Amino acid sequence: MNTTDKGKNTAIVAYMTIIGAVIAIFMNQEENKSDFASFHIRQALGIFLSFFILGYFVGYANSWTATSAFYLFYFILWIYGFLGAVQEQKREIPLVGRFFQNTFKNL
Structure with a gap:
């Protein structure tokens, strides 16, 4: 297994x-x-951590529309990142990808 395959497998695992x-x-x-x-570990970790942190506050909205929109938004971000890993592309997550790259740059 070469390094590209190893990196791709690790990137895919990061989104699970x-x-x-x-x-x-x-x-x-x-x-x-x-x-x-x-790159993909930073993106995936950022998605998951921000989901849990923001989800805590969205839960207080007590509105199924706000909660549904929140879940849909994060599902779309997750799909975008996961497909980038599968297709071996370094695409930053829209809106927050640069922030995740800078925040988790030591990983």
Whole structure:
């Protein structure tokens, strides 16, 4: 398995729940470090963490329309990032991708 395949597999694992993102961080350690995988780990971790943080506040809205829109928005972001990993492209998540890259730059 070459480094591109290893990076792609790690990037895909990163999008499989928050636990997958943590597993991907360990898969992408120093000896197997891949820039492609690191990029997608930062994107996936940002999606999951912001979902949990913002979801806490959206839950107080007590509105099914706000909650539905919130879930739909994050599902679309997740699909966008996941498809980028599958297609071996480094596409930042719209609106927040640059922020995630800067915030988690040490991963």
